[in-house]
Amino acid sequence: RAAMQKALADAAMTAAEIDYINLHGTGTVDNDRAEARAILDLFEEPPLLSSIKGIFGHSLGAAGAIEAVASVLCIARGFIPPNVGCSVPDPGLGLQPALQGRPGKIGAVLSNSFGFGGNNAALILADPSRRSKALERRRMMQFSVSGMACLTGVGSTEETLKRFHGGEPLGGRPDLGTIRTGLSAGSLRRLRRLPRMVLILADAAQEAAGMAETAGPSGGIYFGTGWGPLTETNDFLEQLFASAEQFTSPTDFIGSVHNAPASKAAIRLMATGPNITATGGEYSFEQALFCAALVAQEGDGPVLVIAADEYHDVLSPRLDPASLAGWGADGGAAFLLNPRAPATGLRLVPAFLSYVPEGEDGIQPLIEALGGPERICRRFGAVFAGIPAGTRTRGEAWIADFLRRTGFPGVIFDYRRTTGEFAGASAIAAALALDVVSSGLLPPHLSGKGETALDGKGVLLLGLGDFVTAIEVVR
Numbered sequence: 001r002a003a004m005q006k007a008l009a010d011a012a013m014t015a016a017e018i019d020y021i022n023l024h025g026t027g028t029v030d031n032d033r034a035e036a037r038a039i040l041d042l043f044e045e046p047p048l049l050s051s052i053k054g055i056f057g058h059s060l061g062a063a064g065a066i067e068a069v070a071s072v073l074c075i076a077r078g079f080i081p082p083n084v085g086c087s088v089p090d091p092g093l094g095l096q097p098a099l100q101g102r103p104g105k106i107g108a109v110l111s112n113s114f115g116f117g118g119n120n121a122a123l124i125l126a127d128p129s130r131r132s133k134a135l136e137r138r139r140m141m142q143f144s145v146s147g148m149a150c151l152t153g154v155g156s157t158e159e160t161l162k163r164f165h166g167g168e169p170l171g172g173r174p175d176l177g178t179i180r181t182g183l184s185a186g187s188l189r190r191l192r193r194l195p196r197m198v199l200i201l202a203d204a205a206q207e208a209a210g211m212a213e214t215a216g217p218s219g220g221i222y223f224g225t226g227w228g229p230l231t232e233t234n235d236f237l238e239q240l241f242a243s244a245e246q247f248t249s250p251t252d253f254i255g256s257v258h259n260a261p262a263s264k265a266a267i268r269l270m271a272t273g274p275n276i277t278a279t280g281g282e283y284s285f286e287q288a289l290f291c292a293a294l295v296a297q298e299g300d301g302p303v304l305v306i307a308a309d310e311y312h313d314v315l316s317p318r319l320d321p322a323s324l325a326g327w328g329a330d331g332g333a334a335f336l337l338n339p340r341a342p343a344t345g346l347r348l349v350p351a352f353l354s355y356v357p358e359g360e361d362g363i364q365p366l367i368e369a370l371g372g373p374e375r376i377c378r379r380f381g382a383v384f385a386g387i388p389a390g391t392r393t394r395g396e397a398w399i400a401d402f403l404r405r406t407g408f409p410g411v412i413f414d415y416r417r418t419t420g421e422f423a424g425a426s427a428i429a430a431a432l433a434l435d436v437v438s439s440g441l442l443p444p445h446l447s448g449k450g451e452t453a454l455d456g457k458g459v460l461l462l463g464l465g466d467f468v469t470a471i472e473v474v475r
Contacts, residue, residue, distance in 0.1 A: 001038040004110060007122035013108065015043050017130070020074060020104075022067050022111040023097065025051020025083070026058060035112065036093040050098040054085030060257060061279070064113035064121060071109040071125045080104050119259050119275050141296040143303070143337035145346045147209025149201050150333035150431040151308070153420060156180065157204065160428070161435050164418070167445030170428070171329040171420025173311055176200065182207060187268070192231040193310040193330075198223065198261035199268055201306055201334035206269070209302070209336040218301030219339060220273035222292040223262035223308075224284030226423025227319055230312035232256040265306070273301070282322070282388045283353065284309075285333075285427040286469040290350045296339040303339065305348075307427035308332025321390035322421040329420025333427035335434075345475065346438055348430065352470035362468035363401045370460070370470060373406040379474065381457035382411040382442060384429045389421045391465035398464040410457075411446050426463055433459040433473040 008015060024035055039046050052070055059066060070081060083089075083097035108126040115121075152160045153172025156179050160170055176193070181200050188196055206217075232255035240248050254260060259277035266275050274295050278287035285307030292303050311328035323329075335348060352369040356362035370376050383402075387395030399412065415432070419425040436442060437459055442452040458474030 001042050003114075003120040003122040004038065004042055004112070007110065007124050011124040011126070013124065013126075013130075018043075018047050018108050018110045018124070019106045020047055020071075020080060020109045021049035022071050022074075022109055023049055023051040023083075024112040024114045025053055025097070027051075027053070027085070031114065032090070032093060035114065036095050040094055046095060048080050048098055048104065049095065050081055050083040051086075052081050052084070054083060055081070061259075064111070064123070067111050067113065068123060068125065071111045071123075074106045074109055075125065075127050078103055078105055080106070115257070115259060115263075119263055119277075140290075140293040140350065141298070141339045143293070143296075143335075143348050144340055144344055145335060145348055145434060146302065146338055147205045147207070147211070147336035148333065148431050148434055149204030149208055150428050151176075151179065151197055151201060151331040152428055153329055153331065157208070157431070161432075164432055164435075165443045167443065169420075170418055171327060173328060173330050191264070192229060192255065194225070194229045194231070194308060195255070195261040195264045197308045197310065197330075197332055198265050198306055198334075201308060201332055202265045202269060202304060205304060205306075205334035205336045211302075211336065216269040216271040217304035217336060218271065218273055219296055219303035220292070220300075221262050221266050221269075221271050221275050222288040222295075222303060222305045223259070223265070223275075223277045224286070224288030224305075224424070224427070225258055225261070225277065225279055225307065226281045226284045226309050227316070228258035228279060229255055229260055230310050230315045230319075232260070234312060234315055261308070262306070265304070269304075271304070273303075280467075282386070282423050282465055283426070283463050283467045283469055284423055285430070286350065286353055286463060286467075286471065289348065289471065290353055292337070293350050298339065300339045303337050304334060305337060306332065306334040307424045309422050309424040311422060320423065322388050322423075324389070327420065329422045330424070331419075331422070331428060332424040333431040335430070346434060347472070347474050348434070349472035349474065350470075351472050353467065354469075355467050363398060363405060366402070366462075366468050366470060367405055370472075373408075376406050376460070377408055377410075379458060379472070380408075380410060380460040381454040382413060382433075382436070382446065383408065383460045383462055384413045384415050384433050386416055386426045386429060386461070386463045386465075387414060388416065388465045394466075395464035398468065399462075402462070402464075411442060411452075413446050426461065426469075430461055430471060430473065433461055437473050437475055 152170040236252035311330040461471040463469035
C-alpha cells in the first residue's frame with residue numbers, strides 16, 4: 001500500500017484517476033492476498049485490473065520492464081489485457097480481474113512489481129494529457145559523505161587505505177572470515193559470499209558515520225552489483241540440472257535474485273525507505289548512485305549506497321570478460337550519504353552517465369556536462385580512470401581523447417590495475433578518492449614526485465568503456 005500511495009503522490013494523482021492496475025499477480029497465495037488487501041485498502045472502488053504473467057511467465061527482474069511496456073501499449077491502443085490462465089478468481093481476494101481482453105480508454109495505469117524482502121515498486125504511467133501542472137522537473141540531489149567502508153583483496157577499509165598509500169596492489173578476494181565486524185557470528189553463518197560482503201560493508205559504513213547499527217538509513221538503500229549472488233545462482237542451477245529440472249532449493253532461488261543482498265541489509269538495519277538494486281555490469285555503482293540522487297529529496301534521512309560483486313570460479317569466467325584478465329578479484333564499498341541541497345563538506349556528485357555506441361563520440365558530451373575544459377582543470381587535481389579489461393582499447397582511446405580536448409595537467413590513475421578487475425571496482429575507487437580528497441594529498445606513487453597537495457581540488461572519477469560515466473569527489 002505504501003508503495004502505491006507514494007507513487008500516486010509522486011505523480012500528483014489520486015487513486016480515483018487510475019483507470020487500470022497491472023497487477024504483480026504471481027498466482028501464489030501469499031503474494032496475491034497481500035496485493036489484494038493493499039488495493040482494497042487504497043482504492044474505494046478498484047478500477048479494471050489484471051495480471052499479464054499468465055502470458056509472459058514470471059521473468060523475475062525483467063517482469064516490471066515487460067509490464068511497463070504493456071502498460072504503455074494499453075494507454076496508446078486503448079485495451080485491457082486479459083488475466084490469462086485465470087478462469088475462477090479466488091473469492092477470498094475480493095478482486096475481479098479481467099478474464100477477457102477488451103477495448104477501453106485508458107488514461108493512467110498503475111503497474112505493481114513486488115519482490116522478496118519487501119522490495120515493492122509501483123509505477124504510474126499516464127497519457128501526456130493527464131500530466132499535472134503541479135509537477136516540476138526534479139533536480140538531482142547532492143550528497144555529503146558521513147561514513148564509508150570498503151573491502152578489497154587485502155582486507156577492510158583500514159588495511160586497504162594503508163596499502164593504497166604504500167603503492168601496493170589491492171586485488172584478490174578478501175578473506176571474509178578475518179574481517180573485524182560488529183555483526184554476530186549467528187547473523188553471518190548462513191550467508192553466502194555476496195550478501196555477507198554487503199552486510200559487513202553496511203555495518204562498517206554506519207559505524208564509520210557514528211550511527212548505531214539499528215538506526216538504519218531512513219532515506220533508503222541503493223545497491224549496485226554487476227552479476228549478483230553468483231554462489232546462490234550456481235548452486236540453484238547445479239541442483240536444477242542434477243535433478244532433471246525436478247528439484248531446486250527455494251533458499252538458493254530467493255538468494256539468487258540480484259536484490260537479495262540489499263533486502264537482507266534492509267532487514268538487518270530496519271531500513272524501510274526505498275530499496276533499489278541496479279545491475280548495469282561495470283557501471284552498477286554509478287547507476288546506484290544516480291538512482292539515489294534521482295529518488296532522494298530534501299529533508300530525507302541518510303541513504304546507504306553500496307556496490308559489491310563476488311568472484312565465482314565457475315560463473316565469473318563465463319559471464320565477465322574482465323575476470324579473465326589476471327587473478328580473480330572481488331569486493332566492494334559502501335557510503336552513508338546525507339541528501340542536502342546544496343551539499344557541504346566531503347561530497348560525491350554523480351555528474352554523467354551515458355551509453356556510447358561504437359563509433360560515436362563519448363568524450364565531448366562528458367566535457368560539456370562537467371562544465372568545459374577550464375572548469376575541469378580548475379576543479380580537479382586528479383582523474384581516477386576506470387578502464388575495464390574487456391574494453392581496454394576503447395577506454396585508453398577515451399582517456400587520450402579526454403586529455404587532448406581538455407589539456408588536463410593533473411594525475412591520471414588507472415585504478416583497475418590496482419583494485420583488480422571486477423564490476424564493483426569503481427566503488428572502491430570512489431572510497432580511495434574520498435580518502436585522498438579528505439587528506440588533501442596525493443600519495444607519492446600517484447604523483448610520481450612524493451606526496452603532493454591537491455590545493456583544494458577534487459578527484460574526477462571516470463568510467464571509460466561501453467559507458468562513459470563521471471562522479472565528482474570534492475570538498
